[in-house]
Amino acid sequence: MIKAKDVHFYYGDFHALKGVNIEIKEKTVTALIGPSGCGKSTFLRLFNRMNDLIDNTRIEGQCIVDNKDIYSKSIDVDTLRKNVGMVFQKPTPFPKTIYENIAYGLKINGYKDKRKISDIVEKSLKDAALWEEVKDKLQQSAFQLSGGQQQRLCIARALAVSPKVLLMDEPASALDPISTSKIEELIYTLKKEYTIVVVTHNMQQAARISDNTAFFMMGELVEYNDTKKMFLNPEKEITQNYITGRFG
Amino acid sequence: MKQNDKELFLLKEKLSTMWQKVISQVERSKLALFNGDTCIAEELLYIEKEVNSIELSIDKNCENYIALFHPVAIDLRLVLSVMRISLHLERVADYVAGIAYFVKDEDCDSFFKKWKEELGLEEVYTTILNMLTTTWLAFQSEFIDNAKSILQKDIIINVLQDKAFSTLSTNLHNFDNYEIKCAMKTLLLFQKLERTGDHCKNIVEELVFYIDAKSLKHKI
Numbered sequence: 001m002i003k004a005k006d007v008h009f010y011y012g013d014f015h016a017l018k019g020v021n022i023e024i025k026e027k028t029v030t031a032l033i034g035p036s037g038c039g040k041s042t043f044l045r046l047f048n049r050m051n052d053l054i055d056n057t058r059i060e061g062q063c064i065v066d067n068k069d070i071y072s073k074s075i076d077v078d079t080l081r082k083n084v085g086m087v088f089q090k091p092t093p094f095p096k097t098i099y100e101n102i103a104y105g106l107k108i109n110g111y112k113d114k115r116k117i118s119d120i121v122e123k124s125l126k127d128a129a130l131w132e133e134v135k136d137k138l139q140q141s142a143f144q145l146s147g148g149q150q151q152r153l154c155i156a157r158a159l160a161v162s163p164k165v166l167l168m169d170e171p172a173s174a175l176d177p178i179s180t181s182k183i184e185e186l187i188y189t190l191k192k193e194y195t196i197v198v199v200t201h202n203m204q205q206a207a208r209i210s211d212n213t214a215f216f217m218m219g220e221l222v223e224y225n226d227t228k229k230m231f232l233n234p235e236k237e238i239t240q241n242y243i244t245g246r247f248g
Numbered sequence: 249m250k251q252n253d254k255e256l257f258l259l260k261e262k263l264s265t266m267w268q269k270v271i272s273q274v275e276r277s278k279l280a281l282f283n284g285d286t287c288i289a290e291e292l293l294y295i296e297k298e299v300n301s302i303e304l305s306i307d308k309n310c311e312n313y314i315a316l317f318h319p320v321a322i323d324l325r326l327v328l329s330v331m332r333i334s335l336h337l338e339r340v341a342d343y344v345a346g347i348a349y350f351v352k353d354e355d356c357d358s359f360f361k362k363w364k365e366e367l368g369l370e371e372v373y374t375t376i377l378n379m380l381t382t383t384w385l386a387f388q389s390e391f392i393d394n395a396k397s398i399l400q401k402d403i404i405i406n407v408l409q410d411k412a413f414s415t416l417s418t419n420l421h422n423f424d425n426y427e428i429k430c431a432m433k434t435l436l437l438f439q440k441l442e443r444t445g446d447h448c449k450n451i452v453e454e455l456v457f458y459i460d461a462k463s464l465k466h467k468i
Contacts, residue, residue: 246252
């Protein structure tokens with residue numbers, strides 16, 4: 001489903017990713033872990049070409065989503081971003097109503113039938129485990145929601161346009177334990193339908209939610225393994241030192 | 249030393265102390281049994297309570313460590329192994345207490361003195377002590393390359409138990425009521441030692457899980 005083949009990435013002269021090879025299976029959760037600045041968020045952002053928005057960057061190698069090299073000239077970036085949704089560390093709702101936050105993406109993707117839009121809004125909010133909490137206040141500002149609810153709203157917004165892949169960059173790091181637990185439950189439920197890649201600094205979270213874990217360090221993919229294996233018996237000593245907190 | 253490492257170090261130290269106490273208990277139970285020394289038997293029963301208390305303390309420390317440090321990889325394997333090994337050691341100490349009661353009873357002293365050599369008890373004790381000491385050393389050095397050979401020692405104990413059973417049952421028709429009762433008690437004693445060997449085997453499996461991250465359970 002998602003592949004990286006000998007991917008190198010540069011911010012100007014800085015070599016941020018060094019020959020990363022990975023194959024992520026469909027409908028699984030993959031956690032990207034590693035110390036700050038190791039390249040995991042850079043790697044995540046490659047898959048919906050968010051790094052294109054940063055000046056003076058360069059990529060080598062191939063990033064493949066659904067058997068297509070997403071950096072080939074024939075790729076329409078808007079379509080790619082519809083298929084590969086992204087959720088950020090801080091919730092980023094639009095300054096609109098809860099309803100409009102979900103409907104907005106549908107409208108710019110050409111949906112006009114109000115009934116259909118309402119159905120998708122409801123389904124997306126249900127899939128994001130938010131419907132019961134907001135069904136009576138859809139016309140309220142999204143800013144009136146709690147941080148955890150805002151984050152689930154952002155997930156619902158990403159789900160509304162029917163992506164195949166969800167990229168999440170520390171989606172629960174700014175949330176309290178209850179909201180974090182809801183997001184984790186949600187990720188677990190969503191993997192039945194979506195391929196999910198999550199960047200996290202929380203080792204326990206990576207262990208709890210992911211099927212596979214990739215450990216990055218200084219731009220290199222050090223180890224990519226089944227999460228259970230990774231957290232019980234990692235192959236590389238450096239991985240063990242990192243996950244047990246003996247790093248550096 | 250980081251707090252995490254300090255906690256693990258203390259946990260290992262506590263298990264090591266328990267281990268040494270249990271080795272000493274087994275050694276002294278041999279002395280008590282072979283010499284019919286009831287004073288040592290009393291002492292064994294007293295120290296068994298200390299072993300129980302260390303086991304409880306290790307349990308508590310492991311619970312706290314898991315709750316506070318969320319261990320993974322080698323740290324997780326260590327804490328799980330420490331919990332299980334302490335349980336096995338506590339059971340060994342229980343069997344030693346059983347032997348102490350046998351000695352304190354003094355009921356079958358003369359019968360036991362007559363048969364102990366023929367039953368191969370000396371070899372059973374030597375094998376158990378060897379297993380306990382070798383595993384303790386492996387735990388200290390975090391290196392176990394002789395797991396299979398230690399595990400095979402358990403087979404020696406089983407063979408000796410079978411031999412003892414055979415020896416006593418062959419002679420059963422020559423025994424009077426007192427001797428039959430003592431033969432039964434001696435076989436029960438053997439069973440305690442055989443179970444001790446089983447626990448030593450389980451300890452080896454735990455060490456291999458901790459050190460080499462491999463499971464030997466039900467494989468050898």
